[in-house]
Amino acid sequence: METVLIAILVRNKGHTLPYFLSYLHKLDYPKDRISLWIRSDHNIDDSIDVLEKWLNAYKHLYHSVHSVLERQGSSLRGEEGVAHWPLSRYRHVIPLRESALHTARYMWADYLWVLDCDVFITNPNTLKELVRKKFPIVAPALRSDGLYSNFWCGMSNEFYYMRTEDYGPILNRKKKGCFSVPMVHSSVLIDLRIKATDNLTYDPQTLRGYSGPVDDIITFARSANMSGINMTVCNDEIYGYVMVPLEKDDPIHYDLIQLRNLKLEILIDGPPPEVDPLLEQFVREAHEPPIPVNKTFMINLRRRPDRRTRMLNSFEELRLEVETIDAVDGRQVLEVIISYCKSRETGLDESEHKLKVLEPIYLF
Known part of the structure; x- marks a missing residue:
């Protein structure tokens, strides 16, 4: 079985970590073939507390764990909020990405899986399936509560996102399979056994001929293109979900609303997200006033208990008290x-x- 280093960067994600880590731990892949590389700094929430509790309980199950969790510092120079990405933030993240890449190469890992902690891999077979596909760079298409995902089908001349006609059908799984695209991010599996991947980098200063912005994922995508490596996204199965990023001026508590919306999206395709009992104390709910209605009814056929269960779970997430009425069949x-x-x-x-x-x- 191939060895995999999973690289995880964490910042102010204490509310998503209980779900992220629970799904990560449920992956159907031998844990003694997985190494974890985790970095966390400049938090204003309990991200490190969550990580420490989870690692103390489970790190012995994995082949190795490389973690640096720094409690000092709450912001970087020029930051105007938790969702603001000034140049200083890119210059802080890029060396971390590079370090994960170098660590995976140094330890002779077969694969590096760069995985963001606002991604929920709900399909436990995801890692096995991605490895089986044997692409140099492959990503599972991730769903959100909108049109956002972890891939682009088009890139502008300035190397930024460009919407194309192919994006919608792939995102909505009207077309199923694996597709060559100019950008994948947030959940990216790299086959380090392929010689050409030695040229991959997140650092624009080391990429000869690069003229794009100081941006880790854009630099990585361009390094792949300039090395003749295709990026591939696969939507042949439902693999997981990704949070929609906050806008520059959004407060961190707005991410809790995004999280609730994504949990409702997950309910469409499967059971509600489950959290490891070890991490239940860290679960946070969106603090919004109840929906202003006097009474809510649900009419449901008794022979469709699947729909009834899904709706009841949704109502619980929305904090709605609902009276269920059996429909005339x-x-x-x-x-x-x-x-x-x-x-x-x-x-x-x-x-x-x-x-x-x-x-x-x-x-x-």
Whole structure:
């Protein structure tokens, strides 16, 4: 089984970490073939507390753990908020990305998986599937509560995002498979056994001929392109979800609303997100006033318990008290009518049989 170094950068993600780490730990991949590389600094929340508790409980299960968790400092020069990315922030992140890349190469890891901690890999087979595909650089297409994802289908002449006609069909899985794209980020698996990946870099100063912005993911994408390496995104399965990034002036508590919206999105395709009991104390909820309605009803067919469960989980997430009403089942009504018609053909007492066959309808 191939060895994998998973590189994780954490900053002010204490609210997503309980879900991120729980899904990470559920991956169906031998943990003794996984090494973890984790860096966290300049937090104003409990990110490091979450990481320390989880690592103390589980780090012995992994092949190795390389972690540096720094508690000092809360902001970088020029930052105007937790979601602001001045030049100083890129210059802080780029060496960290490079360090993860060099560490993976130095320890002879087969793969480096660069994984952001606002990504929820809900499909436990994701890592196995990505390795099996044997692409030099591959990413699982991640869903969000909007049009945002972890890939681009187009890049402008200035190397920034450009919307194309291909993006929507791939994002919405109207077209399924694996597709060559100019950019993948947030969850990127790199096959380090391929010689050309030696030229990959996040540092624009080391990329000869690069004329783009000081940006880690753009530099990485250009280094892949300039090295003749295709970036691939796969949507053949539902692999996971990604948070929509905050805007520059958004406060950190707005990310809790984004998290709630994403949890509702996850409910569309599967069970509600589960948190390791070890991390339940760190779960945070969005503090919003209740939806201003006097009464909420849900009408549901008894033969669709899957829909009922999904909606009840959604209402719980929204903090809505709901009264459930059993719907009249058209299929059952039709069966009753057919049964009644047959009774008339057999000559049974019409009034008695009518009461008997219509009883299920009256119960609704």
